[in-house]
Amino acid sequence: MIHSFQDLLKLGALAGAGVSVAIIVWYLAKRPPLGRLAKMLLFLGLGVFPTGVALMGNIAGFEFTKTRQFCGSCHVMGPYVRDAGDPASKSLASAHSRNKWFGHDSCYTCHADYGMFGAVATKVTGLSHLYHYVTEYAMTGPDGEGGKPLKLYKRQDLEKKKLTEAEFTKHVNGVCKQCHSTDDPMWIAAGAHEGVLDGLRGDKTACIDCHSDIHPTALHRRAKQARAEESKP
Amino acid sequence: MKHAQIKKLTYVAAAGTLVSVILMSLALVFPNPLLLVFAMSLGQGIGILSLALYLLAIALDLNIGGALVDNVDEQLQAVREDHVRK
Numbered sequence: 001m002i003h004s005f006q007d008l009l010k011l012g013a014l015a016g017a018g019v020s021v022a023i024i025v026w027y028l029a030k031r032p033p034l035g036r037l038a039k040m041l042l043f044l045g046l047g048v049f050p051t052g053v054a055l056m057g058n059i060a061g062f063e064f065t066k067t068r069q070f071c072g073s074c075h076v077m078g079p080y081v082r083d084a085g086d087p088a089s090k091s092l093a094s095a096h097s098r099n100k101w102f103g104h105d106s107c108y109t110c111h112a113d114y115g116m117f118g119a120v121a122t123k124v125t126g127l128s129h130l131y132h133y134v135t136e137y138a139m140t141g142p143d144g145e146g147g148k149p150l151k152l153y154k155r156q157d158l159e160k161k162k163l164t165e166a167e168f169t170k171h172v173n174g175v176c177k178q179c180h181s182t183d184d185p186m187w188i189a190a191g192a193h194e195g196v197l198d199g200l201r202g203d204k205t206a207c208i209d210c211h212s213d214i215h216p217t218a219l220h221r222r223a224k225q226a227r228a229e230e231s232k233p
Numbered sequence: 234m235k236h237a238q239i240k241k242l243t244y245v246a247a248a249g250t251l252v253s254v255i256l257m258s259l260a261l262v263f264p265n266p267l268l269l270v271f272a273m274s275l276g277q278g279i280g281i282l283s284l285a286l287y288l289l290a291i292a293l294d295l296n297i298g299g300a301l302v303d304n305v306d307e308q309l310q311a312v313r314e315d316h317v318r319k
Contacts, residue, residue, distance in 0.1 A: 010261050017258040024251045034243065039291060042243070046250045046287045050257075050280050057257045061273060064264045073265050130266050 006063040013056035020049035065126065066108040068097065074129075076137045076144030079217040081107075092214040110175055111152075125153060150218070170203040180207075236297070242290040249283030252276075 002008050023045030032038050064070055072081030083089050084097040084106060097106040112122040140146035154171050157163040163171075180187060182201050188194055192210075199205030208214065253276050260272030 013261055014258060017254045020254050021251060024247045024254075027247055028244065028251075034240065034294065042247070042287065043291075046246055047284050050250055050254050050284070053254055053257050054277050054280060057261055058273060060261060061264065061269050065269065070264065070266070127270070130270060133266075 006060050009056045009060040009063075013053045013060060016049045016052040016056070020045050020053065023049075062123075065123070066105045066112075068104055068107050071107040074133050074137075075142060076133065076140070076147060076150065077107075078143045080215050083215060083217040089216075090213070091216050092211055109178075114174060114178060166203065169206045172206055172208055173200065173203050176207040236294075239290050239293050239297075242286055242293075246283045246287035246290065249279050249286065253280035253283060 002011060023041050027038070027042060027045070034042075068081060068084060071077050080093065083091055084093040086094055087098065093106065093110075096110065097103045099106070102109045108122070112118055113125075115121070137144045137147040144150075151159075154163060154168055158165065158168040182188070182193075182197065188197060193200070196205045196210075200207065256276035256279070257272045260268045260276070
């Protein structure tokens, strides 16, 4: 069934691939003389249809790489994706994943770079994710417990002093402000936003300073949670 | 360049495109990170190379002026021998 533009592209790419394979198999099996007709058919089978498959496949593939399902296909993302998909969870990730507009792409929506070449930068970073996944996290337990704790690239840059605190705050606030403009009267009236409005608008205060329960089941937080449980009377 | 070599070039191009198209289709049917990366890099690379080989074969064929026919060298030889006999 076709539910989205991505499904349509996928179907188009697979149909093109089918025609291309049929022409090539016919040529390799029959080995006809290369007359004008055979040349034209081969041009379609070796050039036109595969180019269509590549173009449509690239777009369909790119769209799929934005989905939560794709992010969760690496086991180290298990705790994050399970929490995001948990309807009972009160985490920020889960609340945003229940959004009907972008919930299915919630990882990408919040973690992608949002600048002019944000999509390209995000995909280049994604390739380095894949490299680290294969070289460092492949055999590290069901949720990657044996690997290094995962951290945001921007946080790593902050720790390595490649980013200043102000740049980091501006970046993470920018992600939230894609939707939460800070101008909506209801938003201003909610919680304690009014008191920190200037700080938020000027990126002196980070949204995540207060809204820190983003991924409560993240591995690096488990030890803290265990200690907190133990210290409960 | 002989006709037989040009035909071989075309077979290699066809086989390469087949591999490329299958790899790209697999990535669409079973999308996972490794397969997607392979399809979008290696798969498309093989496809582009195969198309280049096919276009080269066509250019060479046009250069020697004629449609590629099976056993063309033998057929030409037969025609020559027939001509000599006559």
